[in-house]
Amino acid sequence: MKIFVTGASGFVGNAFVRECAKRHQITAMSRSPASDEKIKAAGATPVRCSLDDVTAEHMRGADAVMHCAAHVEEWGKWSDFWRFNVDGTKRMLVEAKKAGVKRFVHIGTEAALFYGQNMRNVDETYPLAFKSPFPYSRTKAFAEKAVREANDPAHAFETIVVRPRFVWGPGDETLLPVLRRMAGEGQFAWIGGGHNKTSTTYIGNLVYAMELALTKGKSGEAYFVLDGPPVEFRDMVTRMTRAAGFSLPDKELPGWLVRAVAFASEKAWRILPLPGRPPVTRFAANIMCRDCILVDAKARAEMGYSPPFTVDAGLKALAEGGA
Numbered sequence: 372m373k374i375f376v377t378g379a380s381g382f383v384g385n386a387f388v389r390e391c392a393k394r395h396q397i398t399a400m401s402r403s404p405a406s407d408e409k410i411k412a413a414g415a416t417p418v419r420c421s422l423d424d425v426t427a428e429h430m431r432g433a434d435a436v437m438h439c440a441a442h443v444e445e446w447g448k449w450s451d452f453w454r455f456n457v458d459g460t461k462r463m464l465v466e467a468k469k470a471g472v473k474r475f476v477h478i479g480t481e482a483a484l485f486y487g488q489n490m491r492n493v494d495e496t497y498p499l500a501f502k503s504p505f506p507y508s509r510t511k512a513f514a515e516k517a518v519r520e521a522n523d524p525a526h527a528f529e530t531i532v533v534r535p536r537f538v539w540g541p542g543d544e545t546l547l548p549v550l551r552r553m554a555g556e557g558q559f560a561w562i563g564g565g566h567n568k569t570s571t572t573y574i575g576n577l578v579y580a581m582e583l584a585l586t587k588g589k590s591g592e593a594y595f596v597l598d599g600p601p602v603e604f605r606d607m608v609t610r611m612t613r614a615a616g617f618s619l620p621d622k623e624l625p626g627w628l629v630r631a632v633a634f635a636s637e638k639a640w641r642i643l644p645l646p647g648r649p650p651v652t653r654f655a656a657n658i659m660c661r662d663c664i665l666v667d668a669k670a671r672a673e674m675g676y677s678p679p680f681t682v683d684a685g686l687k688a689l690a691e692g693g694a
Contacts, residue, residue, distance in 0.1 A: 378439030422459030565605030
């Protein structure tokens with residue numbers, strides 16, 4: 372199969388390319404010489420374009436699109452989140468259909484349902500958070516809506532959404548490096564004790580689900596893909612950091628206090644405005660201490676999803692590969 376990938380220099384997209392280039396012919400969106408080299412090293416052919424200017428010609432000949440690119444930040448301008456996550460996704464959909472792409476796989480997120488609440492035993496019937504106060508959550512909700520509404524099997528264009536939660540494993544360039552820095556600078560504390568429950572998705576299990584989604588699952592649908600039963604957030608993060616070769620302090624802060632500080636900080640940074648970013652954002656203060664227990668029965672039934680990696684196997688790979 373010929374696949375066009377966006378976000379191929381990021382954690383998820385690059386992992387997909389490295390694994391699936393063994394079986395598929397892959398071209399990938401690239402915005403810089405550095406991305407060119409990373410994409411080539413993973414086994415794909417870079418195509419110079421971006422979410423702002425991608426056209427059908429960039430995707431010509433592709434059977435499928437794997438759309439991993441997104442503006443994944445805790446802080447920034449609303450316009451940037453909308454430009455990349457919503458307008459960029461809509462442009463990809465329009466141009467992919469023009470190019471004759473048959474299936475468009477969108478990497479979604481449980482954050483598209485999140486507005487600050489606990490989520491327990493949530494499946495795909497749970498509503499998207501179109502009014503979330505968090506830019507990432509709101510724009511990912513609108514992006515997913517656009518993807519699912521673009522599904523048009525009558526004209527040979529199918530769309531599908533894969534939703535992981537708490538993606539982790541070797542190659543992580545976001546969570547573990549930040550935790551390592553915070554621990555080293557004495558800035559880390561468990562919000563609310565860290566005893567909240569969370570579902571997780573090991574990168575190997577996600578890549579497996581992404582490849583399944585190229586041919587499996589019902590078009591126009593969304594699917595949670597998980598490692599298995601939920602775990603305690605603190606226990607999971609502790610095991611991850613230990614595997615990566617460092618530890619976190621036992622310091623704790625009340626959730627209400629961190630959320631209040633985050634709210635006040637964001638207000639100050641926007642009104643004054645102040646340089647850089649707030650010490651803590653509302654998104655981080657909320658998502659780090661809320662339950663997020665998801666159900667992946669739909670993916671197991673309709674996609675034939677069965678995670679090939681256990682959490683223990685993932686932790687072993689993390690310890691061997693580093694982060």
